Amino acid sequence: MLKQLAINSNTYHGFSLEDAVRGASQAGFRQIELSAVKDHTAHVLPEMSSKQLREIKELLHEYKMQCVGIGAHSNVMKTEGIDNLLKSIDLAVEFNCPYIITATGDSHHDSDVIEDERVLAENVEPVIQKCEKLNKTLVIETHGNNYATGVALKKLAASLHNRVKINYDTANVIFYGNTMPYEDLVASADCVSFLHLKDKRGSNNEWNFPAIGDGNLDFRKIFGILKEAAYKGPISVEIEFTSAGPANLEEVNEAIKRSYNYLSRLLE
DSSP states (O other), rough: OOGGEEEEGGGTTOOOOOOOOHHHHHHHHEEEEEEBBBTOBBBSOOOSSHHHHHHHHHHHTTTEEEEEEOOOOOTTTTHHHHHHHHHHHHHHHHHTSSEEEEEESSSSSSSOOOOHHHHHHHHHHHHHHHHHTTTTTEEEESTTTTTSSSSHHHHHHHHHHHHEEEEEEEHHHHHHTTHHHHHHHHHHHGGGEEEEEEEOSSSSSOOOOSSTSSSSHHHHHHHHHHHTTTTTEEEEEEEETTOOOSSHHHHHHHHHHHHHHHHHHHOO
C-alpha cells in the first residue's frame, strides 16, 4: 500500500503548489492530488491558461510527481458548482488522472440541507455523462451536512451511477458525522475508490487534524480493513492542522515528513 500513497496539496493551504510539490517530494511522496478549489486552495483551476497548465506539468515532471486526482470541491446543488465540475473533468484529462473529487456542498461551512435527492441526481447527470465519455470517476467525499459517512454515501452512489464512488475521509466522518471510521469503512469499503487519510485529535467537532500518527486514529486497523477489502485506489494524505493553521512552511514540511515516515514503518 506504500505505493498507493499520495499527498493532498490542500495540506499546503496558504502556500504555493511549488512549495507543496517540493516538500512532498523531499518527504518521499511520488503522487499528488491537486487541489482545485477556487475559494480555498487553488493550486490548479480550469480557468488557467495553457501556459500555466504546462508549467504545472513541468513542475510535476521535475519532481517525478504523478497526479492521481483533481480535488474540485463544488456545491452540486448550485449551477456554478456543476459548471465547475464539468470544467474540472478537463483538468483530469489534462493531467491524465482518473479521479474528480468533490463533496455535495460548499468546501467549508456546508450548512445546506438536501431534501430531495432527485434534484441532486438531475444536477450531477451531465457530470456523470462526461465522466463516462472520458473514462473518469467522480468520487464524493464524506464531508459536510448531508453525507458525512461512508454508509450514507454508498446509498447515494448506488442510486446514481457506477461512475460515482466514495472518497472516504477517515477524519471527516468523525468531525462531520460523529462516527468513528472503523465499522463505517467496513460497511462502505466496496464502494470506496479514493481515500483521504487524515488523523484526528481533540473532541469530535474540534478542527484538529495533525500529522498522521500524531492523533487518535488506529491506522493499523484502518489499513487492515483496506487490505481485507483489496483496496487499490489512491491513499491521499491530508493534514489540516488546527483552526489557527501552521505557523510556517517548515511546520508543514516537518508534518509531511513525519507522516510519511510513520506510514512507511506501518506499511513496510
